Amino acid sequence: MPELPEVETVRRGLAPTMEGARLERLELRRPDLRFPLPRDFAARVEGRRIEALSRRAKYLLIDLEDGATVIAHLGMSGSFRIEAGAATDMPGVFHHERSKDEKHDHVLFHLERQDGPVRVIYNDPRRFGFMDLVNRAELDDYPAFRDLGPEPVGNRLSADYLATRFADRSQPLKSALLDQKVIAGLGNIYVCEALWRSHLSPTRKVSTLVTKTGKPKPELTLLASSIREVIADAIEAGGSSLRDHIQTDGTLGYFQHFFRAYDREGRECLTDGCGGTVERIVQSGRSTFYCRRCQK
Numbered sequence: 001m002p003e004l005p006e007v008e009t010v011r012r013g014l015a016p017t018m019e020g021a022r023l024e025r026l027e028l029r030r031p032d033l034r035f036p037l038p039r040d041f042a043a044r045v046e047g048r049r050i051e052a053l054s055r056r057a058k059y060l061l062i063d064l065e066d067g068a069t070v071i072a073h074l075g076m077s078g079s080f081r082i083e084a085g086a087a088t089d090m091p092g093v094f095h096h097e098r099s100k101d102e103k104h105d106h107v108l109f110h111l112e113r114q115d116g117p118v119r120v121i122y123n124d125p126r127r128f129g130f131m132d133l134v135n136r137a138e139l140d141d142y143p144a145f146r147d148l149g150p151e152p153v154g155n156r157l158s159a160d161y162l163a164t165r166f167a168d169r170s171q172p173l174k175s176a177l178l179d180q181k182v183i184a185g186l187g188n189i190y191v192c193e194a195l196w197r198s199h200l201s202p203t204r205k206v207s208t209l210v211t212k213t214g215k216p217k218p219e220l221t222l223l224a225s226s227i228r229e230v231i232a233d234a235i236e237a238g239g240s241s242l243r244d245h246i247q248t249d250g251t252l253g254y255f256q257h258f259f260r261a262y263d264r265e266g267r268e269c270l271t272d273g274c275g276g277t278v279e280r281i282v283q284s285g286r287s288t289f290y291c292r293r294c295q296k
Helices: 004-018 041-045 136-141 159-166 173-178 188-197 218-237
Strands: 022-028 050-056 059-064 068-073 079-083 105-113 116-123 130-135 278-283 286-291
Touching: 004 050, 004 059, 004 079, 004 105, 004 116, 004 218, 022 041, 041 068, 041 130, 068 136, 130 136, 159 218, 173 188, 188 218, 188 286
Parallel strands: none
Antiparallel strands: 022 105, 050 059, 059 068, 068 130, 079 116, 105 116, 278 286
16 A cells, blocks of 8 residues: 555656646546545536645645545555656656556546646556545545544654653554554554664553653654654655555655665664664564564
């Protein structure tokens, strides 16, 4: 499942093409993806100008001029590609073959820009993604967004905030960080990487990071900054591109080449002077990678 940096990479790849363009036609080649497409979807968006592309957690948001917002989720294998005239994508060094079978091109945005027409195509072989249409003013009440915590970027995610969520709780640290009600959009890969950076064990009880007076301990301050930094680094690298994820120009992100814990089972820990070995354990059905020697 694409994580936040992957979705942010897609947003940044689409924004220069889609923002400011007019959606002349929405071509729907099937009535559903993971769920049925919105009723009268095409009629409700055609002719509208695209004001902005944004993101909430792992969801892409396409804001239209009439106050409506298209919500798009990539699921397991969803991706967008851009076609402008005879122009073709120029994949980078980390090229990943994506589906070119038109039967997997399910939703086509036919756009009109000042420099000519362009198509943005949503392709999804497994059809685990979905699209919905809501009023922008009602986004906070949308079921997927209603209880989301703060984004793992910016200053809203602070040690003080985490202390309020962790105090008097015995939950393992990793499972708490994966709770979308605590932090929105933070997934398995980047939790493992942030815990490695902050030298914290994924099995540690969250309450041990908070003082008796409810204040964050120094370890929690380091964790908050590590989360923000690992997400920023992954976005800068274009995401991790594990399995199906690709950027909108057909290239892969390359953060996976900078993993320090995730998927490094049996390899030497990269913490200076540690000398330990990265282990793999299973927590709540998910693989966790960490070094028992330096992560306490």
